[in-house]
Amino acid sequence: MTRTTGRPARRTLSVSPSQVRALMDRQIGHYEEPDEDSAPSAPQPAPSTDSLIDGDRSQPTDNPSTIALRTGAARKDPLRAEALKMFQPKIPLATAREIREAVVGQIMLVPFESVRSDRTMCSVLYRFADYVYSRTATFDPDKHLTESMIGHYLKDRERELKISSQRTHRSTLLRIREGHPDKPRPQRIPRQAPALPYTQEEWNNLRRKVRELLDPDLKGQLTMLLDLTGEAGLRSQEAIRATGQWIVLVDGVTVIRIPDKNGEFRDVPIFGLVGDRLYRFRGSKDYLLAPHLNARANVMTKLRLRAEPHAGLADINPIRARNTWLVHLLTQRVPSNVIWAVAGVQPGAGGHTISDLMTHAPTPDSRTIVRDLNYARTR
Secondary structure (H helix, E strand, O other): OOOOOOOOOOOOOOOOHHHHHHHHHHHHOOOOOOOOOOOOOOOOOOHHHHHHOOOOOOOOOOOHHHHHHHHHHHHHOHHHHHHHHOOOOOOOHHHHHHHHHHHHHHHHOOOOOOHHHHHHHHHHHHHHHHHHHHHHOOOOHHHHOOHHHHHHHHHHOOOOOOHHHHHHHHHHHHHHHHOOOOOOOOOOOOOOOOOOOOOHHHHHHHHHHHHOOOOHHHHHHHHHHHHHHHHOOOOHHHHOOOEHHHEEEEOOEEEEEEEOOOOOEEEEEEOHHHHHHHHOOOOOOOEOOOOOOOOHHHHHHHHHHHHOOOOOOOOOOHHHHHHHHHHHHHOOOOOHHHHHHHHOOOOOOOHHHHHHHHOOOOOOOHHHHHHHHHHHHHO
């Protein structure tokens, strides 16, 4: 026997969630085409933003040059312009139809990067344009994409946008605004490539030209310059401040002890004839390089100006000399941590210089590779 409870049977909803969302969108005007006879009602301006917009309810400033730029950009890339026009923003469709031409035209002025980037710019700019349109009954990028208006827009939306989203909206709007070709863009200064090291032949010729100089003072100063930078690896600013008090003796080897700004120092051993020459200045309080010059900032410039008239010395460069020393160490059986220590390279600083210089180091042959790796493995 079937038992009945007297309650009516439960009814199952036949409407899917997507249909419910579509119904809600139609109720608020999203994605719904208006009737042909109906025109979008001009929204009332909000009193809080009247002071932010000059001529708040004036018609757009139809700048002929700007219109020509936007039209020209659309003609150069019609496929991109068409894709931007097909974008469906989440704002009332009546408003979207009114501001679409201005939005698409402004985005077309921004150089293309990717479809995803274009969609992001459309989403952000349409929201901003809807905000402006609801208060001014118009949207003109040349007049409304200002710092003050962008700031007020984000201020009104700070409760619904996270801080990271506010930053994204601001940077995107500023990028769209600065995409205008008539506006100056900040110039990025490319990273300067390091000075090329001397080849062995160039280095030997440079040394020989200095030895052949008839001026004893210039010969001594250029010899010291090459010793400090090309044999001890001092930077230019270190070489002009080096004194005889930097020279010490460690296990019978001449060492230059280079202090830094933090009170620490690094030791660079100097061997052979160069070490003997530098050892003679040990303990002296005078500068090793051009001790007669009080203005130390111009020491390198003055020495190079004195060397230029002499044949073969016009290209003498302390940076190239230090880089020559670095490349030589990098191609020898010297542990990397020792090289970083004597070169004064700290983690996160100077790494690009080292990697760039390695492109100028000679590639060892197969026998050398096998020999050196076997030496490292068997130790």
